[in-house]
Amino acid sequence: MGKTTYRDALRQALSDSMTTDPNVVLIGEEVGRYGGAYGVTKGLIDEFGPDRVIDTPISEPSIVGAAVGAAMSGLRPVAELMYVDFIGMTMDQLANQAAKIRYMFGGQIGVPMILRTQGGTGRSAGAQHSQSLEAYVMHTPGLRLAMPATVSDAYHLLRQSMAQPDPVVFIEHKALYATSGELDDQTPVVPWGKAHVPRQGDDLVIVTYSRQLHYAISAADTLAKDGIEATIIDLRTLNPLDIDTIRTHVERCGHAMVVSEGVMTAGVAAELAARISEECFDFLENPVIRIAGEDIPISVSPLLETNSVPTPELIVDAARMMRS
Amino acid sequence: METQTNSRLADLYAMMRRIRTFEERVGELFVRGQSAGSMLHLSIGEEAAAVGVGTAMRDGDTFTTHHRGHGVFLARGADPRLMMAEIAGKETGYCSGKGGSMHIADMKLGHLGANAIVGGGIPFVVGAGLAARQKSSDSLSVAFFGDGATGQGILYESMNMAALWRLPVLFVCINNQYGMGTRIDNATADPDLYKRAIPFGLRGASVDGTDVEAVAEIAGKMITDARAGKPGFLVVDCYRFYGHARMDKSPYRDDAEESEGRLRDPVIKARETLISRGEIDGSSLDEMDQNIAAEMDATIDFAADAREPQLDSIFDDVYDPSTPPPESVRGRLARILGQRQ
Ligand SMILES: Cc1ncc(C[n+]2csc(CCOP(=O)(O)OP(=O)(O)O)c2C)c(N)n1
Numbered sequence: 001m002g003k004t005t006y007r008d009a010l011r012q013a014l015s016d017s018m019t020t021d022p023n024v025v026l027i028g029e030e031v032g033r034y035g036g037a038y039g040v041t042k043g044l045i046d047e048f049g050p051d052r053v054i055d056t057p058i059s060e061p062s063i064v065g066a067a068v069g070a071a072m073s074g075l076r077p078v079a080e081l082m083y084v085d086f087i088g089m090t091m092d093q094l095a096n097q098a099a100k101i102r103y104m105f106g107g108q109i110g111v112p113m114i115l116r117t118q119g120g121t122g123r124s125a126g127a128q129h130s131q132s133l134e135a136y137v138m139h140t141p142g143l144r145l146a147m148p149a150t151v152s153d154a155y156h157l158l159r160q161s162m163a164q165p166d167p168v169v170f171i172e173h174k175a176l177y178a179t180s181g182e183l184d185d186q187t188p189v190v191p192w193g194k195a196h197v198p199r200q201g202d203d204l205v206i207v208t209y210s211r212q213l214h215y216a217i218s219a220a221d222t223l224a225k226d227g228i229e230a231t232i233i234d235l236r237t238l239n240p241l242d243i244d245t246i247r248t249h250v251e252r253c254g255h256a257m258v259v260s261e262g263v264m265t266a267g268v269a270a271e272l273a274a275r276i277s278e279e280c281f282d283f284l285e286n287p288v289i290r291i292a293g294e295d296i297p298i299s300v301s302p303l304l305e306t307n308s309v310p311t312p313e314l315i316v317d318a319a320r321m322m323r324s
Numbered sequence: 325m326e327t328q329t330n331s332r333l334a335d336l337y338a339m340m341r342r343i344r345t346f347e348e349r350v351g352e353l354f355v356r357g358q359s360a361g362s363m364l365h366l367s368i369g370e371e372a373a374a375v376g377v378g379t380a381m382r383d384g385d386t387f388t389t390h391h392r393g394h395g396v397f398l399a400r401g402a403d404p405r406l407m408m409a410e411i412a413g414k415e416t417g418y419c420s421g422k423g424g425s426m427h428i429a430d431m432k433l434g435h436l437g438a439n440a441i442v443g444g445g446i447p448f449v450v451g452a453g454l455a456a457r458q459k460s461s462d463s464l465s466v467a468f469f470g471d472g473a474t475g476q477g478i479l480y481e482s483m484n485m486a487a488l489w490r491l492p493v494l495f496v497c498i499n500n501q502y503g504m505g506t507r508i509d510n511a512t513a514d515p516d517l518y519k520r521a522i523p524f525g526l527r528g529a530s531v532d533g534t535d536v537e538a539v540a541e542i543a544g545k546m547i548t549d550a551r552a553g554k555p556g557f558l559v560v561d562c563y564r565f566y567g568h569a570r571m572d573k574s575p576y577r578d579d580a581e582e583s584e585g586r587l588r589d590p591v592i593k594a595r596e597t598l599i600s601r602g603e604i605d606g607s608s609l610d611e612m613d614q615n616i617a618a619e620m621d622a623t624i625d626f627a628a629d630a631r632e633p634q635l636d637s638i639f640d641d642v643y644d645p646s647t648p649p650p651e652s653v654r655g656r657l658a659r660i661l662g663q664r665q
């Protein structure tokens with residue numbers, strides 16, 4: 001396909017899935033005529049019509065609940081939650097309903113739906129529109145969780161998510177939509193559930209996902225000038241979690257850092273650090289270090305916002321402390 | 325600055341003009357690149373809702389607003405300089421640069437908060453009503469929200485509680501016909517929104533949002549009733565003149581609809597009424613407008629010159645200041661890794 005953007009790659013994935021599977025429907029606020037708050041679904045209503053690209057009232061719990069019912073009735077709904085910050089409003093439908101139906105009903109039926117949403121900082125959108133709430137999802141057995149960092153994954157991870165038999169929460173990052181990169185739409189870099197390792201070094205492993213991948217890569221470039229060579233792992237999915245890839249590299253390097261934009265306490269970084277500590281204890285020369293969002297809400301002031309989440313400088317400083 | 329005249333309508337006009345001019349300056353702040361982000365929602369065209377209801381409230385009353393709440397806040401006495409500083413994300417602003425346009429508040433003026441969650445502030449008024457009753461106060465609480473919030477279940481839960489408990493509460497739905505790109509008739513099968521009051525046993529009414537006197541009159545009656553334990557639901561019909569937020573050029577609605585909608589202008593209507601009644605002449609109104617323009621120009625300079633927040637302030641106000649703030653990531657790193665070196 002060549003060069004494209006994260007936003008366009010997502011749209012391409014939706015369009016290709018809708019073309020190949022007539023049961024795929026999109027449902028959410030402003031997904032139709034408006035084209036999505038961040039432009040991801042632009043034009044799809046013209047291509048597939050209002051019966052398959054469904055604009056809704058501002059009723060998040062029922063959007064998610066309708067997707068659950070549609071998935072139980074033979075459709076493959078892709079519900080959109082405009083901001084992940086609204087996930088709390090939908091948490092009953094997501095955590096008590098979608099996540100538990102297969103189990104509670106003794107395996108009679110699954111809920112093959114996707115909840116597409118976006119999160120993160122970067123737009124001075126304030127405390128209620130800038131959060132990284134993936135931990136809520138990861139804490140709920142029954143939900144899969146995918147978070148694309150690259151243009152290639154915007155396409156392939158969404159296509160892979162659409163093939164899952166269980167509910168997938170798919171969280172995009174608002175600061176990545178305009179980023180561009182190469183997309184080969186025939187060949188995913190790695191399969192569903194596998195992490196990608198875009199950089200290999202011997203001194204330190206940085207385990208990350210979503211936008212922080214790019215911060216980690218930029219930090220690794222800086223560290224290389226000091227002679228510190230980092231391995232970077234882009235998890236792509238947090239459930240399933242590719243612990244094998246993490247273990248292989250941490251055992252080799254002996255130093256591990258996890259980087260996440262979500263707040264630190266009881267967050268994804270905490271889970272990853274605990275897993276690494278358990279699995280790789282004999283190989284570690286330092287505690288596993290968590291670099292994560294501060295334990296605070298996000299401010300609207302751009303200055304405060306930027307410093308509320310990890311920056312490349314913070315990653316560099318932490319790596320230097322670990323390796324000094 | 326308060327412009328006081330002998331004409332009630334002229335006073336209402338002045339407040340509407342202040343709101344409009346303030347919001348035009350908010351647009352300028354954005355164009356200059358001095359606003360904190362682009363999520364700025366202007367209430368131009370909706371001024372009569374803010375001013376008509378606002379004028380019927382009194383000191384000690386409380387209120388919550390939606391994300392398009394600059395007008396209501398000004399109508400309840402906000403200092404536009406502190407608002408502009410907040411919108412610029414400055415330390416001097418109403419919320420120390422943490423909240424911004426969508427999360428502005430001032431407890432001293434009874435503003436329990438603007439809200440970026442559609443419907444998020446509505447139930448607060450139920451609690452405020454309970455508190456007023458518990459404390460035998462005769463204060464009232466008003467929830468301002470958009471037509472889009474009628475999609476949220478929380479509105480109906482709150483309406484039911486307010487009616488059930490006979491609370492001193494007024495729900496004010498500012499129906500500007502749109503929630504982002506969705507026109508009200510695409511969001512509900514029955515756009516006669518005031519009818520929703522009926523099944524809950526609330527007083528329901530709708531009023532022409534180009535007529536500030538009509539809004540003030542009905543709001544006054546409904547507020548009197550609400551103070552007496554008969555809460556209400558008031559729909560103010562108006563038109564959102566511009567895009568949803570600063571980046572939105574409204575491609576989803578046609579030009580004819582938009583130009584017609586912008587004719588429904590409460591500021592122009594009040595002005596014409598004042599002149600035709602002979603309450604005040606055109607040149608006095610022009611002078612008033614110029615004074616307001618000068619007042620609002622100054623808010624931009626005030627915001628530009630205002631202090632940036634201190635970096636360390638990110639840890640303030642997560643919890644009560646008498647308790648320790650959260651530990652920073654850097655502080656933790658220094659403790660853990662520093663001691664190992
Ligand atoms: C719970 C929730 N859902 C969606 C949004 C995104 N959003 C922000 S404003 C808006 C439209 C609101 O329309 P309305 O209530 O009519 O207010 P208006 O913008 O017209 O003043 C939407 C969908 C949000 N902020 N909160």
Ligand SMILES: [Mg+2]
Binds near residue numbers: 502
């Ligand atoms: Mg509206």
